[in-house]
Amino acid sequence: MATQLKDDTQTHDDAFRNEVREFLAEHFPEELKGKGNLLAGLDGPTNESPAHTKWREAVGDRGWGTPTWPKEYGGGGLSRSQAKILDQEMAKVGAWNPIGGMGIMMFGPTLLEYGSDEQKKEHIPSICRGDIRWCQGYSEPNAGSDLANIQTFAEDKGDHYLVNGQKTWTSGGQWADKCFALVRTSRSDKHKGISFLLFDMDAPGVEVRPITMISGTSPFCETFLTDVKVPKGNLVGKEGEGWTIGKRLLQHERTNISGGGRLAEMMGRSLGDIAKQHCETEENGQLADAALRQKIANFEIRWNSFLLTARRAMEESKAQGGVSEISSVLKKAGTKLAQERSEMLIDIRGLQGLGWEGDSFEDSEMEDVRAWLFGKAATIYGGSTEVQNNIIAKRVLGMLDHQ
Amino acid sequence: MAVLNEEQEMLRDMARDWATNKSPVTEFRKVRASGEPEAFNRDAYAKMAEMGWAGVIIPEEYGGSDFGFMSAGLVVEELGKTLTASPLVMNTVAASAIVLGGSDEQKSQWLPKLASGEAIATLAIDEGPRHDPEKIETTVWGGKLSGTKAFVPEAHGADLFVVAAKDGLYLVEKGDGVSLATRKLTDQRSHADVTFDGAAAHKLEGGGDTLLGDVLDRARVLTAAEMLGMAQAVFDTTLDYLKQRVQFNQVLATFQALQHRMADLFADLAQMRSAVEGGLQAIDSGFGIDRAAIIAKAEANRVLHTVSNEGIQMHGGIGMTDEYDVGFHLKRARVLEASFGSSSQLNNRFASLAGY
């Protein structure tokens, strides 16, 4: 019986693998090979080539950008093992998921859990197709790590809310179609006065002003909200449930930031190989600078044990069902390692590694410089490292609050 | 913690139970007080062997259970938590040398005894204070082995030495031509310089050119498993202490400066555990063992070093006392950090394997 079952699954999987291969052969164009941009959703609109658009539409039609989301809302409806096959086959031909952004990474999964059927029907399909860009309206000038201190107020006007206040650090705010936001519906309780509300970025009264970052780009904005009318139907969950829903979304955000595979892809080539191109080597191919060699090896050992930890967390959470308590550890450790690597990439190249503009620097060199600067944000957003430390100490280790 | 099968869970629970109840650190204190150079309790080791722990990696046909290194690591980790003094780690690694490189005859002669605890084996590789398997002067002429091995762990209790000579690994029994000079280290466990003066030696002919390296990889990983238990114990003890010690009218655990340091250690421990389990799993699967072993031991070195220092610091003055256990962990930690590869040696090895 058991073998029979296994064989059936096997045949099933094989059939699916063929289906994926045929799909890729038909729809994935050679010219896009290996050109996936993981940060596209955060960096702003990449000037999508016609080939890119066609590829996105093909994937979106199948729901394969969100492979395990329910089919009825436009997801792929695939089992975990099928999703894995999809990943494997895409990787084999250098294909990548053209659908990204906050809709997929955090808002979609949260809406699937907390949204009404109507809301899911309205929003999930366009996320699955990558048609609509979402942005996150959480932070305010006086509510960063202390997020529950938000003051943006949504006043009950019968059939709609009237929203006033200011959001800030809104990534992609200037390019987004819609925003999921935390707003205050009551001033009587810090946490229970918070609600989770959706609004259109082109609604009257929404104004965005881009902010320039140290990396020279402006991927985020201040968002001003003045008498913005938001229909009641855009409230997710009930009034006062915003903190619970909002925190759930942050878990998805953390997991995404630290997802081992994702970071691994961002890491790219071995630092040792890169150093060999830029630094002196001995006859036997070893780096001549023994201290640098030590430093790189030490980093790569720690990086490997981080990847093992990410894998272990995944296996454990699958076995135990539910999110492993380790997500704060992964976020904190992964972002720190990524920053360390960026610093070493600069260091290895000397001043050539600090180019800002001009033809005397290769694109890849300047990309690494910008990434080094942009990467400083990773230990700040998604709950800063210090906030993760608080979470670990209090929730995981049971260390008490200051009395 | 890796996802375990039922057998492994039982084994771990049994080891945890035994270590906690029958072999707490007070047992190690008794061993220390006895002043015996072999530095372990024979009755306790007999009990461990009876529970099957000496034969975990030994094939069933030779009296073991063949559960593999992951299982051995679980037991060793639990024993590391309470600093249980025993030759189990070295015996297991020495047995693995015979499993990998021994003839059928050598296997039948030794493995059943090593599994039952009737005999104890250890490794004699290094010839100086630093781990350096490239620098071996020991030679064998007409079946007689000569050379001096430095700081051989568990030397006093061993009946059999797996000795590295210039041309490979040899089995040498304790007896004629084998003499020990005790080297008492901070961990107060068994170490000795062992001089072999024309001792009868039998080569491990199997296992190919990489035999020594393969055995050392196993030594690294299993040592790292012991270190994992130690680091976990220091962390747990320190956390408990911070939760009960009151200063400034509040328990220390409420101070954020300490909370964040504990969070750092917690993250480090998570990585150490992954690295060690990764090493154990690699040995059992047979893939990428050399690299995984470096990662396991290097992470064990790094994290145990930090945890043992932080453990003392966060205990304050009481951490400096002999009456308190954290100091024992610190002293054992440094000995294990230096064994089978210090951090800088492991970094070098990692870089060489990766080709830079």
Ligand SMILES: Cc1cc2nc3c(=O)[nH]c(=O)nc-3n(C[C@H](O)[C@H](O)[C@H](O)COP(=O)(O)OP(=O)(O)OC[C@H]3O[C@@H](n4cnc5c(N)ncnc54)[C@H](O)[C@@H]3O)c2cc1C
């Ligand atoms: C690139 C980038 C993109 C972002 N995108 C978005 C977005 O799309 N939407 C959105 O809503 N927000 C976004 N943010 C905002 C981000 O979530 C906040 O910056 C973050 O929550 C920190 O808040 P803050 O900047 O006000 O810093 P603060 O909270 O003022 O923190 C300043 C420093 O104090 C530390 N600190 C704060 N509280 C404590 C404490 N209790 N204990 C110890 N240390 C503490 C912090 O760790 C930090 O080091 C983004 C930020 C960046 C940098």
